[in-house]
Amino acid sequence: MPPAAHLLIAPILLPLFAAALMLVLNERRRWLKRAISLSTLAALMAVAIALLIAMAAPGSTPVAYRLGDWPAPFAITLVVDRLSALLLLLAASIGLCSSFYAIARWDRAGPRFHALFLLLLMGVNGAFLTGDLFNLFVFFEVMLAASYGLALHGAGVERTKASLHYVAINIATSLLFLVGIALIYATTGTLNMADLSQRIPMLGGEDLVLLESGAAILSIAFFVKAGMWPLGFWLTPTYAAAAAPVAATFAIMSKVGIYAIIRLSALAFGPASGLAAGFANEWLITGGLATMAFGTIGMLAASRLTGIAGSYILISSGTLLVAIGAGSPFVLTGALFYLVSSTLGTCAFYLLIEPVERAADPDGGAVPSQAEPAFEDDEPGRLAEDESDDEDEIGIVIPATIALLGSAFIICALLMAGLPPLPGFLAKFAIIDGLLRALPEMAATGWITLAAILISGLATLIAMTRAGINLLWVPVDRPQAHLRVVEAVPIGVVLALCLALVIGAGPALGYMKAAATSLYDPVRYTDAVLNPAHQPEERTR
Amino acid sequence: MEIILALAIGIITTSGVWLLFRPRTFQLAIGLSLLSYAINLFILAMGRLRMDAPPVVDKAVPVDPAAFADPLPQALVLTAIVISFATTALLLVLLLAARGLTGTDHVDGAEKPETKP
Numbered sequence: 131m132p133p134a135a136h137l138l139i140a141p142i143l144l145p146l147f148a149a150a151l152m153l154v155l156n157e158r159r160r161w162l163k164r165a166i167s168l169s170t171l172a173a174l175m176a177v178a179i180a181l182l183i184a185m186a187a188p189g190s191t192p193v194a195y196r197l198g199d200w201p202a203p204f205a206i207t208l209v210v211d212r213l214s215a216l217l218l219l220l221a222a223s224i225g226l227c228s229s230f231y232a233i234a235r236w237d238r239a240g241p242r243f244h245a246l247f248l249l250l251l252m253g254v255n256g257a258f259l260t261g262d263l264f265n266l267f268v269f270f271e272v273m274l275a276a277s278y279g280l281a282l283h284g285a286g287v288e289r290t291k292a293s294l295h296y297v298a299i300n301i302a303t304s305l306l307f308l309v310g311i312a313l314i315y316a317t318t319g320t321l322n323m324a325d326l327s328q329r330i331p332m333l334g335g336e337d338l339v340l341l342e343s344g345a346a347i348l349s350i351a352f353f354v355k356a357g358m359w360p361l362g363f364w365l366t367p368t369y370a371a372a373a374a375p376v377a378a379t380f381a382i383m384s385k386v387g388i389y390a391i392i393r394l395s396a397l398a399f400g401p402a403s404g405l406a407a408g409f410a411n412e413w414l415i416t417g418g419l420a421t422m423a424f425g426t427i428g429m430l431a432a433s434r435l436t437g438i439a440g441s442y443i444l445i446s447s448g449t450l451l452v453a454i455g456a457g458s459p460f461v462l463t464g465a466l467f468y469l470v471s472s473t474l475g476t477c478a479f480y481l482l483i484e485p486v487e488r489a490a491d492p493d494g495g496a497v498p499s500q501a502e503p504a505f506e507d508d509e510p511g512r513l514a515e516d517e518s519d520d521e522d523e524i525g526i527v528i529p530a531t532i533a534l535l536g537s538a539f540i541i542c543a544l545l546m547a548g549l550p551p552l553p554g555f556l557a558k559f560a561i562i563d564g565l566l567r568a569l570p571e572m573a574a575t576g577w578i579t580l581a582a583i584l585i586s587g588l589a590t591l592i593a594m595t596r597a598g599i600n601l602l603w604v605p606v607d608r609p610q611a612h613l614r615v616v617e618a619v620p621i622g623v624v625l626a627l628c629l630a631l632v633i634g635a636g637p638a639l640g641y642m643k644a645a646a647t648s649l650y651d652p653v654r655y656t657d658a659v660l661n662p663a664h665q666p667e668e669r670t671r
Numbered sequence: 672m673e674i675i676l677a678l679a680i681g682i683i684t685t686s687g688v689w690l691l692f693r694p695r696t697f698q699l700a701i702g703l704s705l706l707s708y709a710i711n712l713f714i715l716a717m718g719r720l721r722m723d724a725p726p727v728v729d730k731a732v733p734v735d736p737a738a739f740a741d742p743l744p745q746a747l748v749l750t751a752i753v754i755s756f757a758t759t760a761l762l763l764v765l766l767l768a769a770r771g772l773t774g775t776d777h778v779d780g781a782e783k784p785e786t787k788p
Contacts, residue, residue, distance in 0.1 A: 264747055271754045278761055287772045291780040294696070294769050298778070301703050301758050302691065305710045308751055312710075315744070316717035 138195040138208055140177045141218055141255035144170055145248035152245040164233055167244035171226040174251065178219035185215040186641055192648075192658040194261065202660050203325045207261035209659060212645035213466070214258045217389055220470055221258070221382050223627060224477045225251045227620035228375040231481050234616040236373045239284040246283070250276035250379060257386050261659055263311050263321040263348075266390060270307065270351075274300050277383060280376045281368055292371035299364050303354045310348025317341040324659035327397045327652050342409050345398070349410060352394075355387030356447040359420040366428065366440030374484040377439070381476035384443055385469060388450050392462070395454060396649040414455030415575055421448030422582045426589040435483040435601070438593050439476060442546050445586045446472040452579050453561055458568040462646035464560030467639060471553035471631060475545040478624040482542060485613050486535050490601040531613045536602045541625050543594035548587045553631040558583060560639065676716055683709040696766040696776045700759065707755040711748045718744030 148170040152163050184190065192211035196202060210218075229247055237243040253273025260266050278300075281293045315321055317337045318329045333341055350361065357365040365384070369377045391414070401407055425444030432438045446468070453465035541552065548554040562580060569576045631638055648654060683705050690702025718741035726742035728734050766776070773780040 264750070268750065268754070271758070275757065275761070278758075278765075282765070282768075285768075287780070290765065290769045290772050294765055294778065294780075297758070297762050297765055298691075298699055298703065301755070301762065302706070304754070304758070305703075305706050308710050308714060308747075311747070312714040312717035312744070315747075316719075321743075 145252040149245040149248040175222040178222045181215040194659045208259045209261040228378040231620040232375040246279040289371045296368040307351035313344025324656040352387040352390045359424040370436035378477040378480040411455045418448045418451030426586045429589045459646045460564030463643045466642040468557035547591035
């Protein structure tokens, strides 16, 4: 086995070892820890890029990595295909930007921030790479355990209360996850996803009913993670209470649930899986539409930026669920593009919230306040007062910070609402294009989905415009707001990534189309796992 | 055997779910622990119940799969126990922190939701 083949396990081992090393170091050696964390994340990004390039080659097949070289259905396998490579890169870029942003102040708010942060990424990467259901559970737990610590990072009453709900819900959900796994094992005798996709077509009768109930219970765990209505009420308060860089990284966490649904629905319940094919599609569509409706209402009702961001996550989860439920490779292509652009958008927005709220805070934002609303309903009164205060000035000089924040805010708004020229628009366009192609099969649901996508975009635009006017345009008698370079750079980088996604939209969409098509043709995936003889690098060690 | 196990799982799950919906954090912790016991039994049962059969294959004698218990659910249960142990410990710390910060053991951090600040 050439050394390059071991690259596949690096996204799991690198953060694990770096986090272990950091636990040994004294908490006072902050710069050393920051250096370790950032260099690990940079290395993760390099690994992800290498895997992505390998997968982007035309005709490339998924690559399996068997731990300890045990034969496939029994061993723990890691599999990388186009989808996993893409999501690995997304996780690494978001992790790098959030971690960099945390240097400004948040990593000093409590102990072991960087170690927990790397463990979270280890869980996320593991979930993207694993080839069997039980390890998916284990990596989910790694991710969740780290996220409990991170959600509490910075302490405080609000965080503790929100985290209590978050932890309780996720422990209960993990138990459902186990029930689902046990039922699937009982009916098929395997937990290897490639093996599952071969055995499920042979099932029938009682076993099929049991298997479908198992898969349904399992999906509840993923739906809770993705925040599907009515399982997503925990999401907005938890993300709102979390520290800014933590919330920005949690943006990728809700996509792990989506990833698991995509993977399972394509592998185990794809068109080739006999009687079980597409058994959950109507549920995905109904749940997705309900989530979008709930997110849209929440978006319009939100009085704080964190509320808008939380609702946006719900809307994007809903859109993705509907798109998966449509069960067409064309829609899935758009959905993958949407997944990437909306995750980047959410990440940038969560990072942006803190400086924007600080700039709008009359005290100059010495302490980031989590409890106060950013603006109130009696805003017009305040507006009038402020205008009378400013009358003796001739015009108002726009400070550089506000200009920077304002333009970043506008870009975020365009991105989230899905307006051209940003990738949000291209993503929605691709989904809608796919839906129009799939209309003959979807009939009325297709039109309802189209309407829901457009209305949720409109609601996002309204909410963002209102918040932007209130926070950035309303003249407030305040000292010069300050934006630190360490904070500005990661926001800029995430937004630049979005711009890069527009400029490289052709190749990116081509790659995602290949990813979506190969998802619906699981033979290559199962071949890579179960018949490794086809692969050039077979022998290990 | 099957009926006893099924009853046990059912009773523990019922108690766990009931406790889960109670307003006190301690009840929540106990409810989640009970639920995790029930789920562990359930996983074990999903590997088919076998009495007096070893899960580990002896290489010296020819292997007859019918003579062995399924080792995989046992391995899964072990992992699940460790994980739920860790998360329950974390939950307990969180309960104490919430009790200290809010001064109440209500899950919402306030005695009545209507009187929330």
